Amino acid sequence: MERALKSRELILAFAIVALILMISLRFPAFAGPANLANVFNDTAILIMLALGQMAVILTKSIDLSVAANLALNGMVVAMLNSAMPGIPVPLLIVLAVGLGAALGALNGLMVWKLDIPPIVATLGTLTIYRGLIFVISGGAWVNAHEMSPGFKDLPRAVLGLPVLSWIAMLVILGAWIVYTRTPAGRAFYAVGGNANAAVYTGIDVGRTRFLAFVLSGTIAGLCGYLWVARYAVAYVDIAGGFELDVIAACVIGGISIAGGIGSVAGAVLGALFLGVIKNALPVVNISPFWQLAISGTAIIVAVAFNARAERTRGRVILKSAERGA
Template identity: 50%
Template sequence: MKSLFQREPLLALMVVALVLAVGVKAPVFLSAPSLANLVTDSTLLVMLALAQMLVVVTRGVDLSVAANLALSGMVAAMLASRHPEAPLFAVVLMAVVTGLALGLVNGWLIGYLGLPPIVITLGTMSVYRGLVFVLSGGTWVSAHQMPADFIAFPLTRLFGLPHLVWIAAAAFALFLFIARFTRFGRDLFAIGNAPQCAGYIGIPTARRLLWTYGLSGLVAGLCGYLWVARYAVAYTEVAYGFEFTVIAACVIGGVSIAGGVGSVTGALLGALFLTVIGNALPVLQVSPFWQSALTGLVILAAVLVNARGGRKGSRQILPLHRNQLEPAAH
């Protein structure tokens, strides 16, 4: 029974309650097509939030994720439009490699040079967003310029569900495995709990940060292709400001900005919560300008809950003080 009062079950109940509450006001919201669209709409945010969760757990943040998405998506769109004969796999691979490379730049600067994550990713966010304009010359790549298979893939159904949903489900399973069952995942929680202690016991902090930001970039690159293909357009301001929505999903899901605390399931639920709010407002005929205000209020509430809860229930991998390690060394 105790688990029912933990954060994740309560957040799941809040998501369900919110869906039902909106459904009472607007029954069309509970229709099968509407719920299917809700799940599909959440997929990109879910994938980005899962990757961001690992970054935030290390006491970091990746503000460049949306700019990375836009640049990777533009690379994919321009490649597909100029070389329509190119296999779809090659186009997607180019987007993923682009995103990975951009993420590794962040990871190298943060991990090996020890520079502040918020400063580095704020800077690379501007650089990557500017490169979208440089690459495209400020022009759009529209649907009529993209091959049919490029556009069709994200929403093509497999066993009744769009590819987007299957990819998001696979990402959830992968990140759950990484966070719970791999040394890499355990090391990230250790770094977030006590960075200096992590170094004392031999955790390669710089290398872990390099690949954590690289993984965030890789996911952003994949989402870049999926975004421009789903909406059939690529332009300079794709996903503009979306990085804050991604971070909000993590915070709402219980990922502590102080590091060392968070879960894959929490990030998933945080993304679903924000998607429900975003989809509910038009149904309720509420101005979309209220979405930012509502999201901000939810974030403030989540931060207060996180602060009140402290670090209770966190994954304490390492002692917090060096002198706690010294007796074990004798």
């Protein structure tokens, strides 16, 4: 029971429920099933990006270019659809996913082959990808009337839920399988936990980090299409600053920036925590611009909490060893 109460996922789930209940005391409709479904749908893209970022953070790296990757892919598919409406939407999705994977691979190669620190490599590609959006678009927007109906209609409701929510649930399931049931998932944890020990087990540390960046980029590519199709607009500053929310969701969910620690449930709950806050701010008449301050504060608190928890575990292990001696 004591172990369950210390579970980050359980604590976070209680915090989300408590937050919803507090808001619903003043605005009962907020806790209604339809509104909660909307909150999940509004948070779907953040959840998917956090699950991709999770792979990178597990390997003791970070991907600051994830939102720029999304934005570039969103602009590319929007411009292609506007110029050639006859291109099948599934082909555009495949293109977005493939381009996203390629951009992620570029990050991975710089970290793997050139030994560039991940934060430096992805900060550079963030700027490059944002610049490319302006270059290919000339600063112009692609608006709803320039997009084909099929391009915009994919993320609409099916069986009572938006397709965007269904896709997010499939990504959650796929992430759980990858992280807990595949050699690649186990390698992510091993590399982040102890890279030197991972080498002795036959794991290629550089290649594993490369795969993590490719996974992150692949999901970002998919989200690029989903973002543009849902909001029916593409512009230079798509998802500006969204990488902060993605990292915040991971850290709040208990994914350690020191690597090797984290869970799919934690990433999802971390994203939902931010999603509830984002949806609650307008309800309680607080400016949405405060979300950035709240996200930054949450990152600092979560990192401090993680560091304290890891130090506590270390002391307990040493004490146990002393008793055994």
